[in-house]
Amino acid sequence: MAIDSKGARAVLLPDATVSRTGARLTLHRLLHSPSALISSGWLTLLVLVAVILPPLVETAANRQDLSLRLLPPFSLDNGPMFILGADGLGRPELLQLIVGTRTSLLVAASAVAIAAVIGFAIGLISGYFGGWVDEVLMRIADIMHTIPSLLLALAVLYVLQPSIANLIIVLAITRIPVYLRVARAQALELRERVFVESSRAVGAGDWRILRTDLAPMVLPTIRTVAMLEVASVLLAAAGLSFLGIGLQRPDVDWGMMVADGRPYLATAWWVTVFPGLVIVLTALAANLLSNWLRAAEDPSQAARFIRRPRMRKAAR
Amino acid sequence: MWIFLRRRLLTSAISLVGVIIVVFFLARLTGSPANLYLPESATQEQIDEFNRLNGLDQPLLVQFWNFLVGAVRLDFGDSIWQRRPALDVALAAMPPTLTLAGIALGLSLVIAIIAGSIAAVYRFRFPDRAISVTTLTISSIPDFWFALVGILVFAVQLRLLPTSGYSTASAWILPTATVMLAPIGVLTQVVRGAMIDALGAGYVQNARARGFGTARLVARHALRNASLPIVSVAGDRAAGMVNGSIIVGSVFAFPGIGTVILGAVLNRDFAVIQASVFVVGVGVILVNIAVDAIYALIDPRVRVGAGKGK
Numbered sequence: 001m002a003i004d005s006k007g008a009r010a011v012l013l014p015d016a017t018v019s020r021t022g023a024r025l026t027l028h029r030l031l032h033s034p035s036a037l038i039s040s041g042w043l044t045l046l047v048l049v050a051v052i053l054p055p056l057v058e059t060a061a062n063r064q065d066l067s068l069r070l071l072p073p074f075s076l077d078n079g080p081m082f083i084l085g086a087d088g089l090g091r092p093e094l095l096q097l098i099v100g101t102r103t104s105l106l107v108a109a110s111a112v113a114i115a116a117v118i119g120f121a122i123g124l125i126s127g128y129f130g131g132w133v134d135e136v137l138m139r140i141a142d143i144m145h146t147i148p149s150l151l152l153a154l155a156v157l158y159v160l161q162p163s164i165a166n167l168i169i170v171l172a173i174t175r176i177p178v179y180l181r182v183a184r185a186q187a188l189e190l191r192e193r194v195f196v197e198s199s200r201a202v203g204a205g206d207w208r209i210l211r212t213d214l215a216p217m218v219l220p221t222i223r224t225v226a227m228l229e230v231a232s233v234l235l236a237a238a239g240l241s242f243l244g245i246g247l248q249r250p251d252v253d254w255g256m257m258v259a260d261g262r263p264y265l266a267t268a269w270w271v272t273v274f275p276g277l278v279i280v281l282t283a284l285a286a287n288l289l290s291n292w293l294r295a296a297e298d299p300s301q302a303a304r305f306i307r308r309p310r311m312r313k314a315a316r
Numbered sequence: 317m318w319i320f321l322r323r324r325l326l327t328s329a330i331s332l333v334g335v336i337i338v339v340f341f342l343a344r345l346t347g348s349p350a351n352l353y354l355p356e357s358a359t360q361e362q363i364d365e366f367n368r369l370n371g372l373d374q375p376l377l378v379q380f381w382n383f384l385v386g387a388v389r390l391d392f393g394d395s396i397w398q399r400r401p402a403l404d405v406a407l408a409a410m411p412p413t414l415t416l417a418g419i420a421l422g423l424s425l426v427i428a429i430i431a432g433s434i435a436a437v438y439r440f441r442f443p444d445r446a447i448s449v450t451t452l453t454i455s456s457i458p459d460f461w462f463a464l465v466g467i468l469v470f471a472v473q474l475r476l477l478p479t480s481g482y483s484t485a486s487a488w489i490l491p492t493a494t495v496m497l498a499p500i501g502v503l504t505q506v507v508r509g510a511m512i513d514a515l516g517a518g519y520v521q522n523a524r525a526r527g528f529g530t531a532r533l534v535a536r537h538a539l540r541n542a543s544l545p546i547v548s549v550a551g552d553r554a555a556g557m558v559n560g561s562i563i564v565g566s567v568f569a570f571p572g573i574g575t576v577i578l579g580a581v582l583n584r585d586f587a588v589i590q591a592s593v594f595v596v597g598v599g600v601i602l603v604n605i606a607v608d609a610i611y612a613l614i615d616p617r618v619r620v621g622a623g624k625g626k
Contacts, residue, residue, distance in 0.1 A: 035449075145555065149556075150558070151593065155342045235456075235459075238458050255458070258460065258461050261464075265472065280456050
């Protein structure tokens with residue numbers, strides 16, 4: 001019987017059931033928040049585009065046709081792929097954007113993931129064990145904080161040569177301290193708690209405590225920070241390729257496309273404006289969604305999701 | 317207080333030395349300047365001569381030692397590119413950068429305090445939501461693109477503002493707005509959070525019960541306590557202003573430290589890179605110390621707590 005097995009599981013695995021209803025609750029709330037719904041829709045669309053389309057359109061995207069140089073947008077005379085016009089070498093803007101979507105999303109997602117995993121692991125270990133390793137790591141994090149991130153990226157990319165992999169590495173390195181600080185601060189506080197002490201009392205070793213006691217407690221915070229970081233990493237990556245040190249042709253991303261349009265700013269605005277607009281929309285969607293998710297998963301803000309009569313100012 | 321400042325100064329100095337060492341080796345990794353400054357047809361003798369003149373023929377560790385000895389006397393060597401002391405090149409770029417960063421940070425603070433306070437007072441209601449969506453949108457705009465669109469609209473189409481330079485006041489408008497993009501959203505959110513906490517505190521509730529109006533409560537009572545996190549985040553953003561300066565330098569040809577750094581990296585002008593990083597690092601440390609001092613001025617508790625060796 002379905003009901004029986006469900007009930008049994010609830011008794012055996014209370015945590016799993018709670019998190020499942022939690023996820024369902026989040027989904028339920030998502031359907032009632034227009035901005036979060038639109039944001040996740042836009043991001044899903046971009047991911048689908050990035051996965052499916054680039055292999056199909058790559059050749060057409062890079063075909064240069066000087067007779068179509070700086071073709072104005074919003075005209076179907078040359079086929080739907082020129083709906084957003086053409087750039088300074090006669091390449092269709094729309095298809096370039098599609099290929100660029102793959103690069104931009106890949107770079108932002110990988111950089112965030114790598115930085116989060118490394119920062120999480122090092123921060124946890126550093127905070128838990130303390131000592132001189134912790135001291136050295138925090139000094140390094142301080143140093144990285146003193147160097148403006150763009151300067152660090154400039155220097156490293158200049159050494160490594162522009163490429164997608166190196167861009168990801170540089171962005172990940174500059175972002176590790178963010179997670180490292182968060183994870184360390186939490187580990188520092190959690191290691192004094194009673195449940196850690198009791199684990200140790202029943203014979204758990206350091207690594208076991210790190211894995212089963214600390215990591216699950218710190219992970220949600222790291223996830224929240226990572227969500228927040230997606231938009232800023234996206235912007236940072238675009239900035240580096242705009243400066244011409246992030247990528248090299250034939251790779252292309254949105255920031256590079258903005259840079260490509262710069263010489264024609266006065267005569268062909270669309271080459272500059274469209275890729276930037278896509279960056280704004282994507283960063284905004286990521287920001288809105290992470291903001292909403294943070295509020296939706298925070299019990300102390302649960303009141304925001306319940307419709308209620310307007311509160312009086314003083315009531316608190 | 318002084319113990320606190322001294323400790324802060326010491327850790328900052330260690331950070332600065334670390335930064336300078338990292339940058340020294342990082343810059344050396346970018347390849348030899350000889351390949352860039354001499355024609356490809358240059359003979360081996362010419363390359364050797366170039367390296368000898370610029371001290372690049374010595375072992376790396378000897379170069380490093382010479383660099384350290386010079387750095388202690390604030391001598392970072394000459395710029396290969398511009399043929400004058402590197403520190404002069406870096407320092408000459410600081411006044412426009414500091415002015416720009418100061419104006420931008422100041423304006424951002426004023427706007428953030430007003431918008432953040434309004435959001436805190438009308439928490440979860442329409443003004444709060446509108447402000448939060450606006451700040452989110454602002455922090456989603458890439459600064460380089462904002463700068464280009466600004467040129468497109470105000471310089472190319474409307475012909476109201478110049479596209480570059482910094483001699484007239486109107487030339488500062490677009491660069492300032494560009495640099496403000498990054499800090500303003502964060503600052504507004506910090507003000508909002510700090511203000512919500514402060515408005516909920518007992519003494520503010522008490523003042524409200526005594527009949528003070530909301531505006532006066534916010535400006536006189538809550539702002540003072542809310543200002544601690546605001547000051548610390550504003551100080552934190554100061555280092556980030558250099559990022560904005562690099563973009564502004566690239567788009568508007570604004571003669572700041574960003575332009576110098578970008579040019580130095582692209583031209584493998586090691587001495588200038590080191591001098592610029594030193595100047596920027598000292599600037600960031602000074603800002604941090606200023607933040608600590610402001611902290612102590614605003615909050616007597618910090619002064620007392622510092623005596624215990626925090």
